[in-house]
Amino acid sequence: MINLHNVTKIYENGSQALKNVSVDIEKGEFVFIVGSSGSGKSTFLKMLLKEVDPTSGKILIDGEDIADITRKEIPFLRRKMGVVFQDFRLLPSKTVYENIAFAMQVVEATPREIRRNVPAVISMVGLSRKARAYPNQLSGGEQQRVALARAIINKPPILLADEPTGNLDPDTAWEIINLLKDINTRGTTVIVATHAKEIVDAMQKRVISLKKGVVLRDVKEGGYSDEI
Amino acid sequence: MKFRTLKYHIRQGVSGILKNRLMSLAAIITVMACIFILIISLCIVENISYVINQFESKIGVNVYIKDSVPDRDVSMLEQKFKEISHVSEVRYISKEMALEEGKGSLASSDSKLWEGLEKDNPLPRSFVLMIDSSENQRDVIAAAEVIQKSYEEEIVSKSVEENFKTENVGKSENADRTETSENTSEETENSSISDSSKDASGISLEEYKKAEMSVIGAEDYKYKGIYKIQASQSLADSLSTIKNTIRIISIILILVMGIIATGIIINTIKLTVLLRKNEISIMKYVGATDRFIRGPFIVEGLLIGIIGSVIPCIISWISYDEIIGAMYNEFSLLKRLFEFSPSVEVFSFIVPIAVILGGGLGVIGSITSVRKHLDV
Numbered sequence: 001m002i003n004l005h006n007v008t009k010i011y012e013n014g015s016q017a018l019k020n021v022s023v024d025i026e027k028g029e030f031v032f033i034v035g036s037s038g039s040g041k042s043t044f045l046k047m048l049l050k051e052v053d054p055t056s057g058k059i060l061i062d063g064e065d066i067a068d069i070t071r072k073e074i075p076f077l078r079r080k081m082g083v084v085f086q087d088f089r090l091l092p093s094k095t096v097y098e099n100i101a102f103a104m105q106v107v108e109a110t111p112r113e114i115r116r117n118v119p120a121v122i123s124m125v126g127l128s129r130k131a132r133a134y135p136n137q138l139s140g141g142e143q144q145r146v147a148l149a150r151a152i153i154n155k156p157p158i159l160l161a162d163e164p165t166g167n168l169d170p171d172t173a174w175e176i177i178n179l180l181k182d183i184n185t186r187g188t189t190v191i192v193a194t195h196a197k198e199i200v201d202a203m204q205k206r207v208i209s210l211k212k213g214v215v216l217r218d219v220k221e222g223g224y225s226d227e228i
Numbered sequence: 229m230k231f232r233t234l235k236y237h238i239r240q241g242v243s244g245i246l247k248n249r250l251m252s253l254a255a256i257i258t259v260m261a262c263i264f265i266l267i268i269s270l271c272i273v274e275n276i277s278y279v280i281n282q283f284e285s286k287i288g289v290n291v292y293i294k295d296s297v298p299d300r301d302v303s304m305l306e307q308k309f310k311e312i313s314h315v316s317e318v319r320y321i322s323k324e325m326a327l328e329e330g331k332g333s334l335a336s337s338d339s340k341l342w343e344g345l346e347k348d349n350p351l352p353r354s355f356v357l358m359i360d361s362s363e364n365q366r367d368v369i370a371a372a373e374v375i376q377k378s379y380e381e382e383i384v385s386k387s388v389e390e391n392f393k394t395e396n397v398g399k400s401e402n403a404d405r406t407e408t409s410e411n412t413s414e415e416t417e418n419s420s421i422s423d424s425s426k427d428a429s430g431i432s433l434e435e436y437k438k439a440e441m442s443v444i445g446a447e448d449y450k451y452k453g454i455y456k457i458q459a460s461q462s463l464a465d466s467l468s469t470i471k472n473t474i475r476i477i478s479i480i481l482i483l484v485m486g487i488i489a490t491g492i493i494i495n496t497i498k499l500t501v502l503l504r505k506n507e508i509s510i511m512k513y514v515g516a517t518d519r520f521i522r523g524p525f526i527v528e529g530l531l532i533g534i535i536g537s538v539i540p541c542i543i544s545w546i547s548y549d550e551i552i553g554a555m556y557n558e559f560s561l562l563k564r565l566f567e568f569s570p571s572v573e574v575f576s577f578i579v580p581i582a583v584i585l586g587g588g589l590g591v592i593g594s595i596t597s598v599r600k601h602l603d604v
């Protein structure tokens with residue numbers, strides 16, 4: 001589903017974010033990308049979104065080389081992927097319901113579809129009672145659930161999460177990780193970039209660890225840093 | 229584009245204005261200021277050309293006719309003048325009318341003088357050829373001169389013909405009979421015209437004409453019909469110069485105001501876009517197309533532009549009538565010299581320009597402001 005061949009990214013200022021990265025991710029996998037700050041995790045995710053282009057190498061999504069995708073077609077690539085960030089990125093002027101419905105309006109869904117799907121997703125992330133609340137009336141964990149609901153509302157086959165628990169306390173972090181696990185068991189390929197050692201160790205999922213842009217380790221079912 | 233998307237864009241655009249009230253107000257006021265300046269300038273420009281047109285309608289080419297020209301020829305000449313291109317109207321001024329006009333303009337108290345003139349009117353009949361636009365005056369004068377010349381030639385050839393006939397009649401009469409009275413000579417004259425172009429001595433009319441013309445020359449007959457063609461060339465020239473200058477000024481004005489307004493609008497809308505940079509980047513992450521992202525901003529820019537141009541249009545239309553009215557009141561002499569352009573005429577020209585410019589600038593402003601943020 002996702003294939004990287006010898007991908008290297010050197011930013012315009014000369015900093016080398018990724019070096020010769022080759023990774024294949026199958027449909028339905030749950031993958032952690034770990035590594036210390038500056039190791040290239042965010043760059044990895046941004047390249048899948050075609051937010052940045054690789055300096056060399058090839059990235060295939062659904063067998064399609066994303067280098068061939070024109071600027072105009074980028075929105076359609078992004079509709080295959082839901083994204084959540086550490087800082088939630090909700091619209092403060094919209095309610096929970098509106099923030100999620102917004103993602104459907106953007107892809108020009110019918111009002112009927114919106115009315116049917118949005119409450120279902122809100123109840124799935126457990127926020128039915130807060131549907132009319134504004135983001136500043138919610139806790140960090142609740143805000144991240146809204147962001148998650150928004151990311152999956154259009155049923156993308158891939159979900160990318162860049163440090164989704166970075167701003168959350170451990171208990172709340174687990175709630176989010178469990179939601180990600182649920183989403184994964186429903187068939188969505190989930191890729192999580194994280195520092196959260198305990199979570200990665202406990203989950204025993206595939207772990208790709210990066211160090212200064214190089215893939216140090218890629219294990220099927222492992223912890224944050226098994227041997228070391 | 230789907231209809232519900234359009235509806236969404238309009239709703240979002242309107243709510244965008246309402247949510248960022250302060251910024252929208254600033255943008256609207258900016259547009260209003262620019263459009264106001266534009267409207268005032270266009271009003272001035274429009275009135276200057278309106279007044280020029282009034283003067284222009286008063287300038288014409290005067291053609292004076294000799295008293296000896298028969299009425300039949302006068303109406304023939306009138307027809308010819310009417311056929312000149314760029315002549316919008318031909319006014320005939322009879323001897324009596326000319327006298328009346330003279331009385332009016334001189335306003336002389338010496339009524340005896342006028343009484344005397346009325347008995348033996350020395351003023352000629354004339355035509356005034358009205359010209360559609362001052363720059364065509366030269367062409368009209370040239371055409372009138374052609375008519376003048378051909379009419380003179382006609383007079384010449386007619387009188388030569390007459391001479392030919394009388395000479396001819398004289399010859400044949402001498403040969404056949406003794407002296408005859410005037411009456412009989414006229415009778416024979418008629419018959420000689422009708423049945424032969426050749427006279428007894430064998431010279432044709434054409435040959436005779438040629439010979440005669442070469443001797444007398446057209447000069448002798450000059451100014452026998454139309455004796456003067458008169459027009460104020462310098463007035464016409466300066467009017468058309470002013471008109472061209474104004475045309476250029478108004479184009480420059482629209483362009484300059486357009487550029488200034490676009491700059492200000494772009495900067496104002498940029499700020500509202502900046503406030504929603506976050507929203508744009510989220511839209512990009514959930515897969516919104518550029519067109520979709522731009523939509524609400526275009527609606528917003530269009531609304532700002534239209535509101536910002538319609539308001540000054542309404543205000544200036546209302547105050548235009550007030551100001552013109554006040555001017556007439558204050559300077560009552562003004563109305564005798566010229567009239568200001570009526571507001572309907574001015575604003576039927578200005579309103580479309582202002583609204584299209586305002587709306588267009590709003591849209592251009594939004595597109596330019598959003599474009600930078602679309603590259604994520």
Ligand SMILES: Nc1ncnc2c1ncn2[C@@H]1O[C@H](COP(=O)(O)OP(=O)(O)OP(=O)(O)O)[C@@H](O)[C@H]1O
Binds near residue numbers: 037038044
């Ligand atoms: N836009 C950019 N321009 C230039 N250099 C960049 C840019 N983004 C990232 N980098 C550099 O690329 C390297 C990798 O950055 P990246 O953000 O991918 O790391 P990360 O693993 O996500 O770090 P963190 O855990 O702190 O989020 C770093 O050295 C960073 O300075």
Ligand SMILES: [Mg+2]
Binds near residue numbers: 042
């Ligand atoms: Mg990062």
